[in-house]
Amino acid sequence: MTIVDLRSDTITHPTPAMRRAMAEAEVGDDVFGEDPTVRRLEEMAAERLGKEAGLFVASGTMGNLVSLLAQCGRGDEVIVGDQAHTYMYEQGGMAALGGIHPRVLKNRPDGTLDLDEIVAAIRDPNNPHFPRTRLITVENTHNRCGGTALTVAYMQALGALAREHGLLLHVDGARIFNAAVALGVTERALVADADSVTFCLSKGLAAPVGSVVCGSRAFIAEARRARKVVGGGMRQAGVIAAAGIVALEQMVERLADDHANARALAAGLAELKGIQVEAVPVRTNIVYFNIVRPDMNATQLTARLAEQGVRMLPVGPRRIRAVTNYHVTAEQITRALAVLRAILA
Ligand SMILES: *Cc1c(COP(=O)(O)O)cnc(C)c1O
Numbered sequence: 001m002t003i004v005d006l007r008s009d010t011i012t013h014p015t016p017a018m019r020r021a022m023a024e025a026e027v028g029d030d031v032f033g034e035d036p037t038v039r040r041l042e043e044m045a046a047e048r049l050g051k052e053a054g055l056f057v058a059s060g061t062m063g064n065l066v067s068l069l070a071q072c073g074r075g076d077e078v079i080v081g082d083q084a085h086t087y088m089y090e091q092g093g094m095a096a097l098g099g100i101h102p103r104v105l106k107n108r109p110d111g112t113l114d115l116d117e118i119v120a121a122i123r124d125p126n127n128p129h130f131p132r133t134r135l136i137t138v139e140n141t142h143n144r145c146g147g148t149a150l151t152v153a154y155m156q157a158l159g160a161l162a163r164e165h166g167l168l169l170h171v172d173g174a175r176i177f178n179a180a181v182a183l184g185v186t187e188r189a190l191v192a193d194a195d196s197v198t199f200c201l202s203k204g205l206a207a208p209v210g211s212v213v214c215g216s217r218a219f220i221a222e223a224r225r226a227r228k229v230v231g232g233g234m235r236q237a238g239v240i241a242a243a244g245i246v247a248l249e250q251m252v253e254r255l256a257d258d259h260a261n262a263r264a265l266a267a268g269l270a271e272l273k274g275i276q277v278e279a280v281p282v283r284t285n286i287v288y289f290n291i292v293r294p295d296m297n298a299t300q301l302t303a304r305l306a307e308q309g310v311r312m313l314p315v316g317p318r319r320i321r322a323v324t325n326y327h328v329t330a331e332q333i334t335r336a337l338a339v340l341r342a343i344l345a
Pocket residue numbers: 058059060061062085086139141143172174175200202211
């Protein structure tokens with residue numbers, strides 16, 4: 001029985017081209033700035049995102065953390081969505097390690113933050129009672145808001161707001177390439193207004209390890225220092241960066257296949273009794289749905305699915321997440337739906 005693994009796009013294994021590139025990678029000590037493969041990946045990433053410089057980091061969490069550490073001091077405040085990965089899933093690293101105070105606004109269902117609410121949340125810098133508002137962070141695509149994509153128009157409006165109020169803008173773009181492909185725009189256009197961006201190589205792009213942070217040369221120099229203090233200075237990291245180069249060269253356009261598979265999955269789920277699919281403005285590779293029958297909850301349903309080789313992630317009492325990825329074919333989506341139909345019958 002082949003397993004249909006829809007738990008996450010992080011379960012992807014490196015492609016044969018990545019394995020070859022890793023085996024043959026030219027390497028050096030990257031803490032001395034001497035790993036040519038890491039430098040090439042950083043330059044490629046910066047070029048693609050329209051930024052001056054890039055920094056290879058171990059994970060998306062590290063990328064977000066060093067971006068905030070580089071731009072905010074103790075007691076500074078960051079405006080962040082209540083559904084954001086940086087707020088929900090990173091152990092409160094900005095506060096725990098940076099002394100940075102999160103100012104949490106409610107994410108709207110489309111993953112955005114309301115611009116008027118942001119303005120209302122900005123502190124008076126002359127009042128000594130308040131922390132100083134320093135930075136706004138948004139997520140694109142937005143995982144917990146159904147994998148939906150924030151548009152170029154929204155990012156431009158947000159950028160204008162940030163500039164007007166003298167604030168920095170960070171984009172947690174773990175899946176920025178999914179957003180670009182789904183919207184039919186360049187990733188560069190999506191982050192043009194951002195001072196800093198993190199994206200993951202190890203999700204839909206199928207590299208085994210790593211993320212890249214991009215921004216101005218001065219920002220990256222600070223982020224590089226921050227990476228060292230959190231233990232992220234890696235030595236012959238070209239071995240893993242090589243897979244990241246292949247990811248950028250070969251794995252971006254095919255994300256459209258993952259999106260088509262997710263649309264097919266959502267359409268099939270919508271026809272099943274007892275299932276409610278969560279709608280999104282822009283479908284990427286993530287589908288959330290709810291099991292609404294009284295005799296079965298999310299844990300029970302995903303356990304039944306797993307017995308038949310279909311893996312999905314329960315993320316609430318009734319809420320389940322399915323994420324299409326490089327290893328999931330259109331036929332497997334059909335099979336997953338057939339298994340689900342049989343369980344619910
Ligand atoms: C996965 C993810 C991260 C963190 O990435 P890791 O590499 O798992 O640390 C950050 N933000 C978002 C939106 C993510 O989905």
